[in-house]
Amino acid sequence: MNDMRPSWAAEPGAKSDAAFGHPPPGGIGEIVLEVENLTVQFRTEEGLVQAVRGVDIDVRAGETLGIVGESGSGKSVTMLAVMGLLPRTARITGSIRLRGQEIMAMSTKEARRIRGSKVAMIFQDPLTALNPCHRVGDQIAEMVHSHHPEFSDRAVSSRAAELLELVGIPQPGLRARQFPHEFSGGMRQRAMIAMAIANDPDVLIADEPTTALDVTIQAQILEVMRTVQEHTGTAIVFITHDLGVIARMASRVHVMYAGRGVEMGSVLDVFANPLHPYTRGLLNSLPRAGIHTERLVPIAGSPPSMLHPPTGCAFHPRCPIVRPECSSGEPPPMAAVASEVAGSSRLSACLFADELVADAWAAR
Template identity: 55%
Template sequence: MKIGDMTAIPEPLLEVRDLRIAIPGRQGEHLAVANIGFTVASGEILGLVGESGSGKSLSMLAVMGLLPAGMRASGSIRFKGQEILGLPERQMRRLRGGRIAMIFQDPMTALNPVLTLGAQIVETIELHNPSLSSRELRNRAIELMELVAIPAPDKRFDQYPHEFSGGMRQRIVIAIAVANDPDLLIADEPTTALDVTIQAQIVDILNRLRREKGVAIALITHDLGLVAGLADRIAILYAGRIAECGEIGAVFQRPRHPYTAGLLAAVPSIDADVARLYAIRGTPPSLADRPPGCQFNPRCPFALPRCAEYNPEFRRFGETVVACHRAEELNLASDTADAR
C-alpha cells in the first residue's frame, strides 16, 4: 500500500506520491529522495521534520519546481488535482508566487537590498494583478504589512532591508509570500535564523495566516518544539523516506517508529529533568552508500535481521502511518527508555 492512499482526504490541496529525486554524483546518480509521499489538505499545517540530508527541503523545492539544475525528480506531485511535476516553466511560474508561495530560512538574503520593502511587496502583487493602480497597490501592500504585524507600515513602506532587523525582514518575506493569497505556503525553517522571542512572534503570525486567510502551510523544520506548536499533522523523514506520518498529538504521544521515538527522547525538556539524554547511535547514511532494507536499521536499537533485508511497508495505526517492521510489537515510550 502507498502512503498516499492511506492518508488520502477527499480532495487534498497537495498530493505528493512516489517522489524520487536523483542527484548526479561522480559514480552515477544517487537518490536523495527515495520515495516520499504525503498530502496537505486546504487550511492544514503539515510539519515535515527531519535532519539534514533527510530530503525534506529537496521535496519541497520539487513541489515549487525549483530543483537545482542536474537533479531529476520522478513520481507525481498533484496540486488541486493537477499534475505539476514536469509542468513547463511558464505555467509553473504562474503557480509560484500565486497559488504556491515559499519562505526561506534566511531573511537576510531573501530580500533585494537596493529596493525599498514596499516596492518589493508591490512588485509581487503587480506581477499577478497587472491592472491595479499604484494607489491600490500601495494600499494592498500596507494591508499586508499590517497582517504580519509590522508597526507603522505606511512609514516602513519606503525603508530598505538594511534598516530592518532579522525578525522584521522575515515578516516582510512572509508578507511577500502571502501577497497573492496563495493556497499553499511552503515555509523552510522559517524561524531557525531568529531568536527565541522573535520566533514566538513569527509563530503567532503563521497561526494567524492560517486562521484568517485559510492558507495551508507545509512547515519544513528540524525543531520539534516548533512543529508541536503549529502543525496539525507531522511527517518524519529519514534518509529520503517517510518514517512516520500522522496526526500531531498521536505521533508525539505514541511514536511508532524507533527514529521518531529517538528524536523525541534526544531533546531535553525545559521543565523536566533527565539524567542522560537518549542518543541515537551512529550517523545518517550517506546517499552514495545506503544500507539495504529499512534505512534506519544500522542505527536502530530494535533492528531484526529482516530489517536489513527489505524495506517495511506502511501500516496504519489509528491516526498514524508507520514504516517499521516491528511497529505492532514495540511500545517505544518504555522501550526507548530501557535502551537509554
C-alpha cells in the same frame, strides 16, 4: 524491552499546553498539495545522491503539517521540488499535484504559473527572498502587481500596506519606504512572509523560518504565521528540527529519514506513542522546554550517506530493535497502523509497528 516512551511525553504537564498539536483554525479542507512517490537524485562527482526516495505527502487546506527529521533526511529537497527550485543537476520523478493539477506533466512555463499562484516558500534567511537594493514596500507591491496586473497603483500600494500590517510591521507606511538592511532580523522575516502571501497561496512552505532567531523573536514569528493562517486559510508546511515548534504549530507530522517518510500521524498521537524506532529516538534525543537535558538520549550512530543508502529499512544500522528482516530488500513502505494508541490515519514504515503498539499499551 526498555521503556521507549519519549521522555517528555510522560512529563507532567507536557500535554496540557493548550496549543499542543492544535487543530487548524478554520478546520481542515480539501487536499491542496499531493506529492506521490517523489524521488530526487543529484548527479555529483562522487556519484548519484539519492536525496528523496519515494515520498508521499498530502496537505489539506487550512492545516499545518510539520516535517521533521535529522539533517540530510531530504526535507528541504522535497519541498524545493514542489517549488520547482532544484538545480539542473536534480533528476525528479513522481507526481506533484496542486489542487489536483499535475505539475510534473506541464511545460516549465505552465508549471511556473501554477506554482506562482498556489505555493510560496519562506526560508531561514530572509535575504534569500528580499532584494537588498529595493525598498521593502516596492518589493511587496511588485509581488502583488505580478499576481494582480488588473490592480491600479493605488490598489497595489494599499494591498502591500495591508500585508505589512497583517504580519505585524508597525508604521507600515514608513517601513515600506525602507530597505531590507534597515530592518531587524525579525522584521525582515515578517516582510518575507508578507511577500510570500502576496499571491494568496494555497500552501505556504516554511523551511526552518525561525531557526536563526532568538527565542522571543521566534515566538513572535510563529504567532505571525498563525495570524496569517487564520486570516487567509492557507495550509502551512513547516520544516523544522525543533519538535517544540512542531508541537506548537502543527496538527499533523511527517517524519523523514534518509529520503523517505517513516512515520506520519497527528502530532498528539505521534508524540504520545511514536510507532517507528526512529521517531522514538528523535523524541528522546531532542531538547524541549521542561525536559531535563540529562534525560536526553542521542540516537546512536549517524545518518547514512545518500550516495549508498542501506538496503532494507535505512534506519536498521542504528535501530535498537533491529531484526534480520530489516536489512534486506526494498525499504518497507509506510503502512497504516490500526490501533487505539495509533490514533486515526496513522502510518509507520517499521515492519514491527504492531509490536511497538503493544509496547505502547504495556507502557501505559
